[in-house]
Amino acid sequence: MRTRLKAFAIILLSAVFVLGLAACGGGKSSSGGSSDGSGNAGGTTQTGNSGSGGPSGGGSQETVEIRFTWWGDTARNDLYNAIVDRFEEEYPHIKVKREFGGWADYWDRLATQSAGGNAPDVVSMHQFYVADYAARGALLDLQTVIDSGELDVSLFPEAALDSGRVNGTLVMIPKGITMPGWVYHTATLDKLGIAYPDINWTYDDLIAISRQVVEKSGGTMWGTPDMGGGQLQPNFRYFVRQNGEDLYTEDGKLGFSRDTLVKWWSMWKQMRDEKLIPDAATSAEYDGVPLEQNLFVTGKVALYQIPANQIYLYEQQFPEGEIHMVRMPSLPGGQNGEYLEGAYLSITAQSKHPKEAALFINFFVNSERSLELFKVEQGSPANTDMAEFVKPLLAAPQARAVDFIQTVIPYATSAAYAPAGATEVEAAFKDNATAIAFGQKTVEQAADDFLAAANRILGQ
Amino acid sequence: MNPKLINVLKRNAVGYLFLSPWLLGLIGLSALPILASLYFSFTRYDMLTAPDWIGLDNYREMLLNDQKWRNSLKVTLIYVLLGVPLQLVFALSIALMLNRGIRGLRIYRAIYYVPSLFGGSVAVALLWRQLFGGEGLVNLLLRQIGLPGHNWIASPDTALYTLIVLKIWQFGAPMVIFLAALKQVPTELYEASRIDGAGRWKQFWRITLPLITPIVFFNVVMQTIQAFQAFTPAYIVSRGTGGPLDSTLFYTLYLYQKGFTHFQMGYAASMAWVLLIVIAFVTAMLFLSARKWVYYQE
Numbered sequence: 195m196r197t198r199l200k201a202f203a204i205i206l207l208s209a210v211f212v213l214g215l216a217a218c219g220g221g222k223s224s225s226g227g228s229s230d231g232s233g234n235a236g237g238t239t240q241t242g243n244s245g246s247g248g249p250s251g252g253g254s255q256e257t258v259e260i261r262f263t264w265w266g267d268t269a270r271n272d273l274y275n276a277i278v279d280r281f282e283e284e285y286p287h288i289k290v291k292r293e294f295g296g297w298a299d300y301w302d303r304l305a306t307q308s309a310g311g312n313a314p315d316v317v318s319m320h321q322f323y324v325a326d327y328a329a330r331g332a333l334l335d336l337q338t339v340i341d342s343g344e345l346d347v348s349l350f351p352e353a354a355l356d357s358g359r360v361n362g363t364l365v366m367i368p369k370g371i372t373m374p375g376w377v378y379h380t381a382t383l384d385k386l387g388i389a390y391p392d393i394n395w396t397y398d399d400l401i402a403i404s405r406q407v408v409e410k411s412g413g414t415m416w417g418t419p420d421m422g423g424g425q426l427q428p429n430f431r432y433f434v435r436q437n438g439e440d441l442y443t444e445d446g447k448l449g450f451s452r453d454t455l456v457k458w459w460s461m462w463k464q465m466r467d468e469k470l471i472p473d474a475a476t477s478a479e480y481d482g483v484p485l486e487q488n489l490f491v492t493g494k495v496a497l498y499q500i501p502a503n504q505i506y507l508y509e510q511q512f513p514e515g516e517i518h519m520v521r522m523p524s525l526p527g528g529q530n531g532e533y534l535e536g537a538y539l540s541i542t543a544q545s546k547h548p549k550e551a552a553l554f555i556n557f558f559v560n561s562e563r564s565l566e567l568f569k570v571e572q573g574s575p576a577n578t579d580m581a582e583f584v585k586p587l588l589a590a591p592q593a594r595a596v597d598f599i600q601t602v603i604p605y606a607t608s609a610a611y612a613p614a615g616a617t618e619v620e621a622a623f624k625d626n627a628t629a630i631a632f633g634q635k636t637v638e639q640a641a642d643d644f645l646a647a648a649n650r651i652l653g654q
Numbered sequence: 655m656n657p658k659l660i661n662v663l664k665r666n667a668v669g670y671l672f673l674s675p676w677l678l679g680l681i682g683l684s685a686l687p688i689l690a691s692l693y694f695s696f697t698r699y700d701m702l703t704a705p706d707w708i709g710l711d712n713y714r715e716m717l718l719n720d721q722k723w724r725n726s727l728k729v730t731l732i733y734v735l736l737g738v739p740l741q742l743v744f745a746l747s748i749a750l751m752l753n754r755g756i757r758g759l760r761i762y763r764a765i766y767y768v769p770s771l772f773g774g775s776v777a778v779a780l781l782w783r784q785l786f787g788g789e790g791l792v793n794l795l796l797r798q799i800g801l802p803g804h805n806w807i808a809s810p811d812t813a814l815y816t817l818i819v820l821k822i823w824q825f826g827a828p829m830v831i832f833l834a835a836l837k838q839v840p841t842e843l844y845e846a847s848r849i850d851g852a853g854r855w856k857q858f859w860r861i862t863l864p865l866i867t868p869i870v871f872f873n874v875v876m877q878t879i880q881a882f883q884a885f886t887p888a889y890i891v892s893r894g895t896g897g898p899l900d901s902t903l904f905y906t907l908y909l910y911q912k913g914f915t916h917f918q919m920g921y922a923a924s925m926a927w928v929l930l931i932v933i934a935f936v937t938a939m940l941f942l943s944a945r946k947w948v949y950y951q952e
Contacts, residue, residue, distance in 0.1 A: 298894060305914050309701030326917065330702035478898040479788050479808035614700075618916045628899055632810055 258550050261314035263293040265300035267485060273571060277564045281557045288550050298482060308332050315545040316554055319366040319538040322427065325611045328360040334541040336364045339552035346560055354576040357534045360611055366538035367555055370573025372503045373535060373602045374428040375522060381515025382496055386410040397523045404470040407496040417470045418497040419489045420477040422462025423627025426620050429499060432522045432531030433458050446613030448648050452641050459630055459637045466631060474631035486511065502598045503573045506591035517591060519598045532602055533609035537572035574599050615651045622647040695924035700917040712924035725900050726908040729814060734881040737821035742873055745825035749832035770826030779890030783807060786816045807891060810901040817887050817902055828873040835869035867948045875940055882933050905929055
């Protein structure tokens with residue numbers, strides 16, 4: 195009786211520690227494996243190594259498995275699965291394993307997989323992240339598969355290919371070219387009795403319309419979400435480019451002045467103080483929610499910034515009315531902010547089957563069987579023949595998106611890629627913008643703190 | 655070779671053979687990765703290129719310059735210092751209630767244990783967003799009784815406390831252990847004390863609590879270690895940001911961001927080692943203090 199309690203406690207303790215050990219062991223094993231794997235990627239034990247026989251030739255071929263990953267919502271997942279199915283029909287000896295997730299999760303997972311030496315063969319890539327991967331040698335030089343004939347880019351305009359080059363090396367091929375803009379929902383503005391903005395509107399127009407929205411809705415709506423913080427592009431980037439600067443210089447330093455940053459944050463602070471945009475807590479709550487739940491779709495703001503290829507996704511959310519897009523607000527007397535954007539495909543340097551991966555990309559961006567489904571899912575096809583091919587297939591909102599992209603592309607000028615460490619700079623930008631919103635820092639303080647942090651990150 | 659030593663080896667060879675699966679596992683799956691992480695903590699390592707030896711720079715940067723690191727440590731300490739005691743008090747109270755010979759004890763015990771099973775899960779963290787969001791259930795109730803709502807999860811001054819409430823709500827595991835301990839307390843002690851005129855309150859402080867201190871100690875140690883390593887609730891509730899304004903940036907979440915979002919695995923490894931030292935120190939302090947208050951009936 196006396197020692198029972200003690201014995202009980204001891205057994206319990208030892209049981210938990212043993213279990214704990216087991217759990218630790220399990221957890222560590224994966225991270226350990228990853229550190230080992232980065233050098234000489236272990237894992238798949240397939241023997242179909244490239245080099246043995248060209249893939250274009252007929253006859254018996256060994257079955258090869260490649261992996262393809264993308265970001266997006268459920269509708270896009272269905273679509274891309276269908277494209278991959280068609281690819282597998284056409285190339286029966288290649289199996290494609292699919293992996294997908296939402297935007298934020300996608301990048302976390304890709305980083306983890308790359309580190310673990312088991313990144314997919316074909317990965318969806320984006321301008322904002324490409325430098326992080328390219329600078330570290332994680333992406334294949336696509337010229338190799340163009341030279342060997344698996345990938346055909348003869349119908350791609352030079353500008354489109356250029357947008358996939360980092361330091362002169364072609365590391366990604368555009369699935370689609372898109373441009374960002376601001377959207378409004380016609381029925382909502384009609385109901386409020388507010389005139390539609392002009393395609394060449396300005397920041398002053400943005401503020402003026404926001405005032406009308408708040409006034410005419412009786413305070414039940416805001417003009418726009420708080421776009422002062424969050425991601426560095428496109429909103430802030432357009433603003434700095436309009437001021438004749440850019441986010442980064444070609445040699446990877448910060449490319450804009452404190453003055454520009456202070457102007458930007460002051461503008462949004464003024465709108466926040468005037469209650470034209472949501473308070474800090476509301477903004478934080480809606481930060482990162484899926485499309486169906488965001489401030490625009492739920493009718494809490496009248497203006498919103500999205501890439502043009504998403505116009506049709508937004509139009510689906512409203513029972514009536516149309517989604518129209520105008521350019522990013524312009525700065526009177528300033529320069530054009532536009533630069534080419536899009537969603538891209540890359541092959542990872544670790545891929546054991548770069549030729550098959552290249553065949554897949556080739557099918558994805560160059561074949562009618564694929565583009566018939568893709569249409570303008572992540573932007574207008576960069577292959578000029580394919581861009582013509584999809585035109586008659588488009589629904590009204592998609593055609594509107596293509597029109598918008600074509601109207602705006604002529605304004606685009608080249609833009610430097612983000613250097614390695616850009617994600618951390620963006621985190622500092624977001625933190626400081628949030629601190630202003632919550633009233634914890636003045637605009638000037640936040641600007642100083644951000645610049646100090648960013649220079650420290652990029653100086654390393 | 656010494657014949658004695660050979661004999662010993664021979665005699666134990668079979669034993670080691672039987673142990674070998676576990677030994678291999680220990681070395682391959684635990685020891686080597688742990689050593690690798692120690693090595694990485696002295697390097698700049700982006701996971702895609704080879705690590706680059708930088709000595710103590712990671713530690714120096716962390717301890718001297720990194721405001722965010724300091725903040726994450728503070729957030730985690732608040733979480734541990736408030737969450738663990740409150741959770742244990744709650745668990746013990748429920749265990750005491752359930753220990754009064756009520757009917758259907760097993761059902762209640764199961765019901766109260768359920769939250770712990772879900773506790774670390776994504777579903778509950780998502781549920782928490784719904785409960786404490788601007789249009790959440792909590793605000794709905796507050797408005798019903800005429801109080802102003804508050805955006806609990808999205809405000810830097812309250813976000814962390816919603817996570818502490820979540821921690822308290824997951825009281826099932828310590829509760830079940832308390833319940834088992836309460837059943838071990840000899841009933842004759844209660845009978846004797848009742849004859850001597852002790853009330854329930856006095857019985858609790860003089861008999862129950864002293865006799866279950868080993869279990870209290872056990873729960874404190876385990877929950878403290880767990881709380882230091884909490885990750886899922888903050889990750890899900892803040893959507894991986896640790897926001898608003900880093901108010902829910904747990905140590906592990908910041909470590910994760912450094913390693914997997916910012917490609918600084920070397921720095922993340924050094925953070926993990928500092929966390930290990932912090933947890934080891936706190937646990938050692940708990941064990942030292944145990945001499946003063948844990949009673950083993952001997």
